[in-house]
Amino acid sequence: MTDNKQSWSIVVFCYNEEGSVQKVLSDVENTLSQMDIAAYEVVVVDDGSSDGSQTKIQEYIKGKSHFSFLPHSVNKGIGQALRTGYFNSKFENICAVPADGQFDISELLPFSFVPDKTFVSFYRKENTTYSIARNILSQANKVINKVFNGFYMLDVNWVKIYKRKAIVNLNLELQSSLVESEICAKLILSGHECKEVVSKYLSRTSGVSKGASGKIVIQAVKDTYQLYKVLRKFRKKL
Template sequence: MQNIDKTIQKLPSLSVFFPAYNEEGNIEAVLNQALSVLPQVANKFEVIVVDDGSTDATLHFARKTAERYNAKNGESSGDADPLVRVIHQENKGYGGAVKRGLAEARFEWVFFSDADRQFDLSELKNFIQHTQTNDLVIGYRKNRAEGWKRRMLAVALKIWNKIFLGFPLRIKDIDCAFKLIHRRVLDEVLPLLSDGAMVSTELLFKAHRLGFAYRQIGVNHYERVEGSSTGSNPLVIAQAVIDTFSLRKKLTIEPTVVRLTNAFVHDIHDPWLGLRVFARWFRLQMS
């Protein structure tokens, strides 16, 4: 793990959240690290845990840790705006937990990462210097500490998104859970549709399409110490495929139909109607 640079420029305010599902062996350590790093990268901050219907003791350990830090900060977990908040919801999937975290975040910048201890949160310091000229700073795993199946899935996801969504291949690691996002981006891209693994794809696709500036920074990736990943679960993969078609319909097909319909209405009295509508359709496909 890296040591934080104490001379680093700080963000004015930062919300940090962790989607968590069955991370009883990790959640306390993740919160401990976050709360040791954040005072050095933001003037004002909050930490949120979104427990996505865990069936183990994740909720218990998250609440216990939150109470300890809130008490140290002269607060209680029942206050309106405590330092650490724990939100429990019925299981809605990874995307549902991310969406809840984004909705609950209150500050100018929002950062989220997974609660599995596979990232070094102190590497957030490398992101801060890029916030002056970018709306998003997104991580990519330099050395994925995963088996070949997960690495192959990542490559397949990248190609799949390019084919079905026209997503730019220059995004190095779409689903890397190490993202720093400005509030103005969220104001434009929310609400998100996906409740599954495609939530990051949807967020980045919308931000890219709207022209927001982003910077990609390499981060280290570590093997899991506790718990198990659900990313290679066949049901999760199947849901991601279904989500892709749903996103394609909502984000690409339906807007094109609306634009063509508007063109039709505008040109309804034009004798060159067919030719002009075809020309507009062709330009849309090429844009």
């Protein structure tokens, strides 16, 4: 029924992805056009790219009213890029996807309708392209979340579908990539259902991974204790 159709905001976050960003934007647009939804927007966040990403983005979105472009003047990291996208989106369902092309956008097709108090978490069954250091960091994050933060997810750092109204009410505090852990933990602790769905992890066609850069890892380590404190305070308010 038409009354049950939901609206969608997809955030595409980009940092030095000039070789793949236009294809990702095209895939996003094509997928959204196939979904049975009421309305959509695509929010493109460039996190201070130093290559030709911003030019590629502007070329693709020119004249397309359902696209918006939010560039950072400097590189601020994935956490800030996600926050910019989430807090500048306007529709009911929000999903952030990377501009590197490693997420298959068509995996969103079965989820045109997402029930209230539910979020969808895609998880990568195999991370064979990860470095040893990044795999260790990922596994350590799972253990810390389970033991100290009271929740367990198969892949807290991959693509999610959230309810916008749920995110804006969480009073998010973290600035690093651990903002995803903060969101998921707060949603689970407040009674939201996490629907975990297996996802393919596509190979890069260009560019290099930035997810395990020294700057990002150091910030994430610093924020681990901060996340623990934030969630402890959140539990006391429930």
